[in-house]
Amino acid sequence: MKILKIAAKDLPLFNGICEIDFLPQQRVNSENAENMSELFSTPSNTFYKNNVISFTGINASGKTSVLKLITFVFGMLNNTPINSITCSEVLDGIADNNTVSFETFFFSETQNNKSINLLNTVIAKEDNKLKIVSETLKSKDVSKIRTKKALYDFSDIETNFTRDVNSEFLLDDVSIMVAFNKRNKESINYTDMLRYTNINELDISEDCPVELISFFDPSIEYLKINKEKNKSNIHLKFKSKNEMILNQFSELNRYLSSGTIKGINTFLYAIRIFNNGGYLIIDELENHFNREIISTLIRFYMDKKVNKKGATLIFSTHYSELLDEFERNDNIYIVKNRQGITIENLSKILKRNDIKKSEAYQSGLLGGTLPMYDAYMDLKNAIISDSI
Structure with missing residues (x-):
């Protein structure tokens, strides 16, 4: 199972619809296709997915919340009760009588069929617990798809599963995906390293x-x-030197640098994902690493000889120079927080791929990518006046 697109509406911390597309939004040619994985082909077109997706923004812009949103959807699709998903706090703040809705598009492949699917899920909070109040699942064979626009068009597709019919067999916080996954023997292979952001x-x-x-x-x-x-x-x-025998992993902090510890963790997880295909989610990728190590990991994901099964790296960063690792703009999202979190694909802001992305980011050309000037001046003046 591969995720194509997530669209979430009415999330408490977000402003408007949060839409994350895992497929390239710009034209794919033979050269940059080498950095992607083929999803499926039809007689008229070949569809690819990005192997690396970056979320970039200043401090407190909402990057971690976006990664938690993705992790939440992955857990929901993997039959985990939504109240038990570690990142369910991204839904904290849902008011009584309000709902949050998710549209999740995903690709499924079995021995006899390749399909594009749309899961529509509506979640509410009752008695301080999350509850799925309605849900539908639609599927269509890839042979019916000619363009990317048609990929996400389900207007003329009949519903396969409806929660109203099957709810008596389900807990109210488990998705109807449990039936789909059982029938197709599928799941999402993913690892989120969010817990290691501040713990090394x-x-x-x-x-x-x-x-x-x-x-x-x-x-x-x-x-x-x-x-x-x-x-x-x-x-x-x-x-x-002589061998040392330690009893606890915490003792290694005395002998290994923080970068070595995080590096081993990150690259071991990446190797496992390479072997099986799937998703690795990392918050603040630059934490404890120098640029060359980060670049190595990104390049591994873009190298088909290393990444044979089309694994995907999803990460957040403050480090705008990392953006220059990407030849394209459509696997970069700019995250901002102005009266609510918004994300926008860089390809919609910066039309040309040949403009240096880090310079556009640092110059403020993209809007909202620099700390607010008024806040900067207030802090500067407070320090000068010894008021803090």
Whole structure:
């Protein structure tokens, strides 16, 4: 299962409709198609998906909330009760008698069929619990699709599943996707690293590949995990030094840099996603990393020899120079918060791909990408006057 587009309406923290398209919005030619994954082909067209999607904005613009929204939808489609999804707080603030609606478009492939599907979900809050109050699912065969506009047009497609009919068999916070997934034996393979944004502790259950540890710290000879009945011992050896045996992963903070720890976590998760296909979600990708390490990860996702199964990296960043890693504009979203969070695809703001993206961002050309001048002057004057 691959996500094509998410459109959320009436979210408490957002202004208007939050729309995230995972497919390229600009024309795809033979050269930049090499950085994408083919989704499916018809006699008249080939459809691709972006392998990297970036959300960029200043502090407090809402980037983390956007990633939580994506994670919430992924969990809902994977049959997780919406009250149990770790990122369900993105719906906090729904007032009584109000609802939030989601349109989720996704691609499904079984042995006998390739289809585009639309899940329409309406959620409310009752007695401080989230509840799905209505839901429908529509599907159409890819052979009926000629253009991208037609990809998202379900106006003449009959409904496959309706929650009104099947609700007696479901908990009120579980999506009707449970029936679709059971029939098609599908799910979304995803890992969100949101919990590691401010917590930096190694999370491995097996030996760290030598090539990976050497990439982040060439002074280390090996990092091995020796599993026993009730615990694991960590064996760490620096070159020309004696081996150290540690009992807890937290002890590694004394010997490994924060960048090495986060790097091992991030790249191990990425390797697993490469092997199986799916999604890796990271908040503040630049945290603890230098630019070259971040660029390496992005390039891996755009390299078909590395990313053989079309995995997708979804990340947020304050680091506008990262935008220059992308040849295109349509896998970059600009996030702003002006009386509510809004996101806009860069291809709609910056029509040309040849303009240096970091310079456009830093200059304020994109609007709302620089800290507000009045707030800057208030802070400066307060510091000068010793009032804070």
